[in-house]
Amino acid sequence: MSFIATIHEKASRQQLRFLVVGGLAINHYGYSRDTSDLDLFVSHNDRAAWLELLASFGYTNYHDGGNFIQYAAPAQNAWPVDLMLVQEKTFAPIFAASRDANLYGVKTRVPSLEHLLALKLHALKHTRLHRFLKDFLDVENLIRINQLDIKSQSLRELFAKYGTDDLYEKISRSLADN
Amino acid sequence: MKKYPDPSPTTDALREMSQAGTLEFPVAPDFISRPPKVELQAMLRRIEENMPWRNQRSGEAERRLAEKIPVEFVL
Numbered sequence: 001m002s003f004i005a006t007i008h009e010k011a012s013r014q015q016l017r018f019l020v021v022g023g024l025a026i027n028h029y030g031y032s033r034d035t036s037d038l039d040l041f042v043s044h045n046d047r048a049a050w051l052e053l054l055a056s057f058g059y060t061n062y063h064d065g066g067n068f069i070q071y072a073a074p075a076q077n078a079w080p081v082d083l084m085l086v087q088e089k090t091f092a093p094i095f096a097a098s099r100d101a102n103l104y105g106v107k108t109r110v111p112s113l114e115h116l117l118a119l120k121l122h123a124l125k126h127t128r129l130h131r132f133l134k135d136f137l138d139v140e141n142l143i144r145i146n147q148l149d150i151k152s153q154s155l156r157e158l159f160a161k162y163g164t165d166d167l168y169e170k171i172s173r174s175l176a177d178n
Numbered sequence: 179m180k181k182y183p184d185p186s187p188t189t190d191a192l193r194e195m196s197q198a199g200t201l202e203f204p205v206a207p208d209f210i211s212r213p214p215k216v217e218l219q220a221m222l223r224r225i226e227e228n229m230p231w232r233n234q235r236s237g238e239a240e241r242r243l244a245e246k247i248p249v250e251f252v253l
């Protein structure tokens with residue numbers, strides 16, 4: 001059984017909700033790119049249960065930043081895991097709007113495309129320079145591949161709320177050029 | 179005692195290039211380098227195959243940590 005299948009099964013048994021975000025979710029929405037970890041989006045309410053669950057798999061806490069927890073994998077061929085934590089009032093609507101995704105033969109869930117873009121814009125707004133390009137390409141390609149209209153009111157509002165005017169201009173220009 | 183190593187072959191090659199004058203490169207403003215879309219399950223297998231060596235790179239944990247966004251996402 002794959003690690004994702006195991007996580008899915010154990011979390012389901014404990015009624016622990018999670019969404020797969022990061023590179024695997026990006027791939028689900030059609031942008032093919034590599035990734036080297038498993039990013040799980042969870043509620044702060046479930047924090048203790050997730051710590052216990054990952055510890056039971058042999059994962060060790062490498063860094064606890066409050067809003068994220070980075071884990072070191074128990075073996076070199078095991079998935080490194082990051083937990084991204086948000087308040088329940090943020091988690092619940094994102095989970096409710098999430099979509100089915102078949103990842104490694106497991107029917108799991110990823111955020112809606114709109115929410116995934118919101119997460120990416122939030123990252124771009126607060127990013128340090130070295131991850132800017134990766135997130136920028138994620139946003140540009142998700143919009144292009146999923147044939148979203150950058151001029152639509154909904155995308156403008158998404159950029160205004162979670163990104164910046166400057167990001168909107170840059171992505172618009174990049175989409176127009178390509 | 180030598181403080182710095184000898185210039186690397188790369189440095190020598192770059193110096194030779196800069197002395198060679200202006201290089202001519204092709205101009206194709208309409209060319210867009212776009213990686214092909216890979217079928218999802220094939221891409222997932224590729225990610226899984228690449229993961230062990232990616233995670234054995236030195237400084238990988240620090241690199242991942244440096245990419246974290248410290249500001250909480252609020253819907």
